[in-house]
Amino acid sequence: MKTVLTIAGSDSSGGAGIQADLKTMMAHEVYGMSVITALTAQNTLGVAGIMDATPEFVAQQLDCVFTDIRPDAVKIGMVSNADIIRVIAEKLNEYKAVNIVVDPVMVATSGSSLLNDDAGTALKTLLLPLADVITPNVPEAEVLSGMAIHTKAHMLQAAAIIAQAANTSVLLKGGHLEDSADDLLYTDGVAHWFEAERIANPNTHGTGCTLSSAIASNLALGHSMERSIQNAKAYITGALRDGLDLGKGKGPLNHAYRLWR
Numbered sequence: 001m002k003t004v005l006t007i008a009g010s011d012s013s014g015g016a017g018i019q020a021d022l023k024t025m026m027a028h029e030v031y032g033m034s035v036i037t038a039l040t041a042q043n044t045l046g047v048a049g050i051m052d053a054t055p056e057f058v059a060q061q062l063d064c065v066f067t068d069i070r071p072d073a074v075k076i077g078m079v080s081n082a083d084i085i086r087v088i089a090e091k092l093n094e095y096k097a098v099n100i101v102v103d104p105v106m107v108a109t110s111g112s113s114l115l116n117d118d119a120g121t122a123l124k125t126l127l128l129p130l131a132d133v134i135t136p137n138v139p140e141a142e143v144l145s146g147m148a149i150h151t152k153a154h155m156l157q158a159a160a161i162i163a164q165a166a167n168t169s170v171l172l173k174g175g176h177l178e179d180s181a182d183d184l185l186y187t188d189g190v191a192h193w194f195e196a197e198r199i200a201n202p203n204t205h206g207t208g209c210t211l212s213s214a215i216a217s218n219l220a221l222g223h224s225m226e227r228s229i230q231n232a233k234a235y236i237t238g239a240l241r242d243g244l245d246l247g248k249g250k251g252p253l254n255h256a257y258r259l260w261r
């Protein structure tokens, strides 16, 4: 059995964060493990509260995982402060973690901020360079590149800037552009578009978490980066197309759509 670790925050409403990651891993038939960086009290309408874990406790969780069941891939999501980011970078280096997917989570789909101001620099300098791929959405890519993104041409420019600064591959997700659900992989100066049908579904809580976990699961299963992203896109499109409608705001996906049909 292949194993995947998520390092992320908990979402009490179960649609994003750790809960989305573990459900996605289960749907991919890999063994999921979790290091929790923060608890959030949130639902489909927004984030009511955040309680960060201490950096020491994050380190303790990482030690417990890596000294016992070695992950074949690692997904990193919400890491809300610089001290936690430092500890994660240190431990991933120490344990020589492989197949690292970093989703630079900054703002929840509902609009609430999930990253402290001091964490931005630590994220850029310590965590992004460790990744095999980073998966910003359009607003995150705007912050990371320092430019506005309104078109696919802008996506290309921004991805090149981010890839160069972080010295890694960038999957810039196009879900926030109107009329598009095309994502752009930029690696070593080469651009590859992953095109997908845009689904008319307002319930997109957790799409980013789900996509990055699906990529990590596919990498753990031994697929190439391109194949992993292609498979992950097919999974997220199917989960959106399933049309689950829960909660009063932007609802979650049906992560199990392949299992229950």
Ligand SMILES: Nc1ncnc2c1ncn2[C@@H]1O[C@H](COP(=O)(O)OP(=O)(O)O)[C@@H](O)[C@H]1O
Residues within 6 Å of the ligand: 109, 136, 137, 138, 173, 174, 175, 176, 180, 181, 182, 183, 196, 197, 198, 199, 200, 201, 204, 206, 207, 208, 209, 211, 233, 236, 237, 240
């Ligand atoms: N309405 C949609 N139809 C199809 N795919 C979508 C839709 N919205 C988002 N996606 C896809 O879901 C994934 C997450 O995208 P995005 O919404 O851009 O990120 P985030 O959830 O981090 O804000 C991407 O692969 C994106 O293309």
Ligand SMILES: Cc1ncc(COP(=O)(O)O)c(N)n1
Residues within 6 Å of the ligand: 008, 009, 010, 011, 016, 017, 018, 040, 077, 078, 105, 107, 108, 109, 114, 204, 205, 206, 207, 208, 209, 210
């Ligand atoms: C704990 C946690 N982590 C991440 C997200 C971002 O969710 P999305 O995938 O919709 O960008 C979230 N809302 N909560």
